[in-house]
Amino acid sequence: MTDKRDAVIDGSESTPSHDRADDLGVRGTIESRRRRFLQSGGALLALASAAGSKELMAEEATRDLPPVDPLVAIPESMKAPGAPIGTKPYGTPSSFENHVVRNVAANQLQYWSSTSRSPLAELDGIITPSGLFYERHHAGVPTIDPARHRLLVHGLVSKPLVFSVDDLRRFPSVSRIHFLECSGNPVYKRPFGRTASDLVGLVSCAEWTGVTLKTVLDEAGVSPQGRWVIAEGADGAGMTRSIPIEKCLEDALLVYSQNGERLRPEQGYPLRLFLPGFEGNMSVKWLRRLKVTDAPAYSREETAKYTDLLPSGKARQFTFYMEAKSIITSPSGGQRIASPGFVEIRGIAWSGHGKIARVEVSVDGGENWSDAALQEPVLTRALTRFRFAWHWHGQPAIIQSRAIDETGYVQPTFAELVDARGDNSYYHNNAVQPWRIDQDGEVSNANV
């Protein structure tokens, strides 16, 4: 220990019984041994090389050998106190992570149709941090004072009701982890984006807290003629969508919190509708009104938009459910595999119809498929993390994943989607996404 460190502690610290790293003669990388690992093919050795670990001589044999490897010498961070507490009462990421932000395309139609995408390849686990949750707005992000916000519930009900946010917080509450996804994720074409985020970054997952819509509708008393609920947002677009009453009574939520804290402004602060598994824009943000009706509203977002023309000349309409989908996020487009050896293929899978049952991975262009491991707990209508152990031999390869949900539905190829729907669609492309790996380990979109 340095004197300086003693000075900043309290002087009472006992000397640990073990040595500091700078007492050790630590050797750097021994490339010849690494190469031997690569050639051995044994599982454990392959793993060691894969991790790029730098093997050292045994401590005892090297104790008296100068020089000390600077990488394991006492770092500067141990020689002086760090930042004091309280300078960031609301914490932020490390400045070394400033590149991890939402992916915003240039020249967007800000007040008509704007998006930002989650940086999927940078994310781990299933919870998307709220600061990186994808956005989709139709008239920008309104500023709403929660003390003045009200929700009106009316139409075919016994008692029209008005609620403040505090009123709604007093009802019985539930918290659930669910994904949210834009129905144009990606748009319906063979996707040519470069990265996982470019392609399907309009999906994220969070723990949502609110009151069930059923609780509030029961309070208002839905009349027998009530078959739909028209939801309206308090944004400049007046986002309006029609929800079947069955969904409203099944698992719809009036959400005020996300990942433990109140909703972020771009997620509908102070109140949003949340329809687990349904296309994102039905989960109306900045929710101000629910009208119970006997028919849909046929609003812009369910007629001119969010419908798909079929070869028959008819349109698919009210395409509520987001079908099963998956994507490999590591390695993925724009990344590079540092060296041959062990590679854990990682990705996310989800289905609007329930739980993911299986994810299969192919590393040979789709000829053979093997089951990936699923991270527990596997939750309904939530992102599910999958992992697949692979030994990359340094040869070109095409890797891809496909999700199978608990209904037995299998994520299709894009060709299968076109066979079923023609090529004039725009929304609900849930096709398998292949990645090409070249002999240098560079990863790119295999759709060319």
Added chain:
Amino acid sequence: MTDKRDAVIDGSESTPSHDRADDLGVRGTIESRRRRFLQSGGALLALASAAGSKELMAEEATRDLPPVDPLVAIPESMKAPGAPIGTKPYGTPSSFENHVVRNVAANQLQYWSSTSRSPLAELDGIITPSGLFYERHHAGVPTIDPARHRLLVHGLVSKPLVFSVDDLRRFPSVSRIHFLECSGNPVYKRPFGRTASDLVGLVSCAEWTGVTLKTVLDEAGVSPQGRWVIAEGADGAGMTRSIPIEKCLEDALLVYSQNGERLRPEQGYPLRLFLPGFEGNMSVKWLRRLKVTDAPAYSREETAKYTDLLPSGKARQFTFYMEAKSIITSPSGGQRIASPGFVEIRGIAWSGHGKIARVEVSVDGGENWSDAALQEPVLTRALTRFRFAWHWHGQPAIIQSRAIDETGYVQPTFAELVDARGDNSYYHNNAVQPWRIDQDGEVSNANV
């Protein structure tokens, strides 16, 4: 719709088939009817009053009645576009939530012992947002360049190894949701803090991603004499703790991500140890060294600190596990129940030994206890949200919760702890926390 709103959309929006709220004659609160609800005692009516909902006359009957309730008239947020996208590539909470921050006591010993507490009463669900995750530092928060950071694994191993963060990311990864808690949460006395955060705000919960410590130790090859692993942090305190080898091989993680993104600086960026269920400071942050030994290090934090003197004159040492605990966070100290009627009692429970099996709630000062509902999924060594429906009649009351974990252990009262350990302890106070509610609904700490 206003002309202005049409102008900011694209002009193609069809007129919704339902009316805008400002077309309706909406009446405000009808206090006399609310009072009738309060007196009726029926479950549905009680719920209505509890939520403070403002009942309206039927829409049909009021359509022609001026004036419109301003609370449900078209709000300003609908009359102009909101904020453009991309101004916050990393999002932040609403400015209306600026009061929701970590709770930092004044005049802390910044470079010796500093803490900030999660605002538990403001949080929902089980995930603590990373910006509000509690902090506990012994020499401030160091700044560490992840590209230069290394982890040394040495001691009683076949092959000493050095890893970069990228090396560790290449290993097989796991993500798990677990709580983390300081062992002095609260300090071992009848707690006199005012709020839930003051008392037990040194607990939070997140999804952690990393590589199992077992994977890395297997790589290094622990020799048969290796019984402990000494972990050292790269902070100014050189935080040093001894971990039994059994825990290292059971479920210990080397963590690089939290809630989907890389660790926050105050949580050990770029690498920390994580020991599910063990006292927080054993999960050494800014981890730089793991030495396998045949005996503990007997460092400061396991001799002078983090031990408790018993009446016998011996000290409890290596008190690894955080025992089962719970606290009601709503209503809790500093809050006020707005009116008599339905109150959902909400709180969190957790146990270092596994899953929470039950949480019991008493609303009569501890005479009678009833089971609370537990939010699914109940995860091992994770916060578990509990809820209990209560009708507050407007009389003074004392409410409290107690957790029972899957081992059958029951959260004790403070008197029971003192009976077992004497009154000279400092750490590991997991006593039941009672809250007093006065006739005005004000909530305060019942420990006086």
